[in-house]
Amino acid sequence: MSQTLIRFQTYDDPPPPSATTARVAAIRAKLAEAGFSGVIIPRGDAHMGEYVAPHDERLSWATGFTGSAGMAIVMTDRAAVFIDGRYTLQVRDQVDLSIFSPQHLIDEPPSQWLAAHVKPGDRIAYDPWLHTPGGLEPIERAITVAGAKLIAVETSPVDAAWIDQPAPPLAPVVPHPLEIAGEAAADKRARIAATLGDADAAVLTLPESIAWLLNIRGGDVGHVPLPHSFAVLHKNATVDLYLDSRKVTDGLAAHLGNAVRLRAPDEFGPGLDELNGKTVLADPANAAVWVFKRLEAAGAKIRKGADPVLLPKAQKNEAEIAGVRAAHIRDGAALTRFLKWVTEEGTAGRISEIQACEKLEDFRRETGALKDLSFDSISGSGPNGAIVHYRVTQKTDRKLRSGELFLIDSGGQYMDATTDVTRTVALGTPTAEMKDRFTRVLKGHIALATARFPAGTTGAQLDTLARAPLWAAGLDYDHGTGHGVGAYLSVHEGPQSISKKPIAQPLLPGMICSNEPGYYKTGGYGIRIENLVVIHEIAIEGAERKTMEFETVTLAPIDVDLIEPALLNADERAWLNAYHQRVRDTLTPLVDPDTATWLTTATRAV
């Protein structure tokens, strides 16, 4: 019997601007009932994650806009939707402009719009579960200055109006094996509890933090194996875990042990009340306003500080790094099969962007280890490759053609690691300009891959190395060079980052980052070369400083047909040839003979 394949990625067009007239009317009716002049509708949930469950898609329900970041404000007499530069076109396709005025999230922020439109005495509603104190602050200031009031509500007018709001997700929660995690949850609890200083407890609201701390995984949102839950870590290393009992699987309680008290989600509030008189650490960048209000009302002494799990989670242990290496070999073999296929079929004009995505998902599934994609693949041919956050849909789907470039940014979730890799391939013969640009991107990639740096160095300090070859030609790219990556967790994790932003977090041994410089010619083509790297401390003879370097773990050929060898110096050529030899030696045993033959050519020395 054939079984229908449930794909991890879908290609639906964003819904057209339907039905929001009735929805906005319903929201306004609820506003009127409660005497509010407006309501703030962020895109997000109580866990501040990048992916949200259908239950939390309030922004797209109210506005039609389905982008991955944004906010709306519905007032009785007007409404606005706030989006960033990525979505200026999409918002106009999806949103009824007779209802919503589109605004730029950064240049015309909600606080500014509210300052212009609220009247003295206005009461503006917000859901305290959906905002952090840091995020809410400018909005609150603007409203207060205008003589109006920002009111936290128990049930948002949006949820009240949303009759058929999907239920919260209830994906099963399972133990994450010790041999993969590399450290028992009890040891993690004790280790983190010891860092709390004079705090009696820490409130954890980030699902990644809780999943890592307790060695559990779930599936409440797409692409990230996370269970939604809240937790309080006490200084005696015990934990209150607020998790819906319907998500608990056999053996989970035994895995968690007696030191972890499983409690119902609606006990989270009473649980915080129990911290009366205690000093409690909470992260104003990640925890909801609701948490701070409840702690305050409970009489807890709030210590604002970073989630204590963030940094330990970012520094992977030896078992995690071993998993990362193993997953990248498996993933690299699948990607290599794909690269051969896409180069041949794409040059022949026989496939589209969606077909490419589906084939790549197939190759990854054939490893037998794929749990999910790490994110929706970015599959851009020709001009679509120049759209940095492109997500192909039925409507935008485009045939791959000879003479063009094809960019594919994708990743897999495996039990032992999360991968994220971008390759750009020439279909047919590339132009001299394409080769010049690709080679500059490659030079930047190599400069970062081979960098050594002393303890204390931040990603912001290294970012320049990846850009300098493009800068030399008056070019640049408008995204970060690298983000942190989780281990069978979120493909984007902090606190490290490699970008122009002066983020003060030093790079530390065990951290995983992406190395992904790019170049984008609007209307022409996009180029990005992305590998993941792991940071290690190294011994150098004569060294006077504790020094670190990157180990590149991603394994897949970089298109040599796109390289202009005259632009590479001897060191760069040596790095590329050694990398390709490693790719060939490692992956050849794992692929079919045709792919092995192709790989030999694809990884030839330059």
Next chain:
Amino acid sequence: MSQTLIRFQTYDDPPPPSATTARVAAIRAKLAEAGFSGVIIPRGDAHMGEYVAPHDERLSWATGFTGSAGMAIVMTDRAAVFIDGRYTLQVRDQVDLSIFSPQHLIDEPPSQWLAAHVKPGDRIAYDPWLHTPGGLEPIERAITVAGAKLIAVETSPVDAAWIDQPAPPLAPVVPHPLEIAGEAAADKRARIAATLGDADAAVLTLPESIAWLLNIRGGDVGHVPLPHSFAVLHKNATVDLYLDSRKVTDGLAAHLGNAVRLRAPDEFGPGLDELNGKTVLADPANAAVWVFKRLEAAGAKIRKGADPVLLPKAQKNEAEIAGVRAAHIRDGAALTRFLKWVTEEGTAGRISEIQACEKLEDFRRETGALKDLSFDSISGSGPNGAIVHYRVTQKTDRKLRSGELFLIDSGGQYMDATTDVTRTVALGTPTAEMKDRFTRVLKGHIALATARFPAGTTGAQLDTLARAPLWAAGLDYDHGTGHGVGAYLSVHEGPQSISKKPIAQPLLPGMICSNEPGYYKTGGYGIRIENLVVIHEIAIEGAERKTMEFETVTLAPIDVDLIEPALLNADERAWLNAYHQRVRDTLTPLVDPDTATWLTTATRAV
């Protein structure tokens, strides 16, 4: 008749720890008279400059410590002197440790020491002319938390106790010629006044800002051609200039014109009172607490913001840049004569560090254009070269010896520019390690000199380029890579900087920076290669971003005997050979035949 040469640099040993017992006793008597428990004694004057007049050397008078940065606190029962890492040894030589406990200015700051030692009810005196609001804030907070009070005094107990305090300086103030300044003071006044926005006036307290704005120069402190004064720039582009009339030279009033009202320094307070009801810009990073208190008392609306002259002053105009180029040719010829001499005499063991300084001063004087040195030369042979802020004295003076390195960091003040250059020369045959280190420093220097970067890039983003070749060997240097430089003004000027510190100021066309990576082996040798660079916007074919690059203006040979050619790539070799050819072509006509012959060898291609 021979005339005694007055040297710009002296080599006196720091005074021994004499006489401070009586001085501290006198301060304590004044504290007792006024009912104070202590007094804060910063190193600085009302203008927050790097160099201070003898009148303002309160710290060295009270403690014996003569370093260029520091602070002391004298309480009735104890006293401390705060110094940074440069001065941990010197402070023990100069300060009576039975009176003063030495503390680290950053790691054990005055605020922390005060928090531990003040008692509730204590009254601690400070001179509001000698602190900025930003500098005073942590001290005030610590004292307040302890239940004590920080009291601004009109006459500090230190000045009251200092019977023979030298008078404030009265150096003549002269016009700075328009052909050198490149922009008339009237145009500058109008240009800056137009940037004040809704402020009615700006208070200027930095002597460099006032000197640049009004095209005047003076000589109230060593090495920087500045007159001490205060000024208020009004939005109608007129200025109140508070300047001692004894410093006014013939023709100054005519130069300043009717729009600049010359007023006596003691009218500065009443002048601020006149700003009652006005919106007044003042810089909390640079203006004294006194200014803010007076403006507040006067009923002015204070707008805190950066001194509006800082940025326009930093962006040199074409005339200033022409002057910078001319001065560097002149200065480079003098330095080249010196480098020949010091290499020969130093290798022969015939000279000392002081003799080297004096000879270099002589060569610069012989240009006929030298107004002053830009700073006390750093002349370090062998291990003394590894002391980053070394200043040679009779006691530390050391013979140059074959087999060692000699580092000389120096500069001249000329009417048309301020220079600052460092060269490191091998005396005799250098070791392989010396060559390795020197070549890595050179690679970093070249990487920065040849960098191109888009508009918006900060010095912090470029700093890494200069360090990467050292980092690759596990090495680094513990100082910034580059500082801003004035035009016949201070050798250190903001707001730009090239360093690890994430200073947000983008690099802008016309700014002058130093490019000075180094390497220091404690007890062994020091290496630094410093040229000044000017930032220019450039046109690149196919460029998509507004792009800038550096023009190296310093001209003097870089010791090729210290280079390990195998460590340089083709681009680096090409840069060095082209630079040396430019040095040779430009300077040969300006030096004697012997030096020309030496220069030909010194600048040979590698």
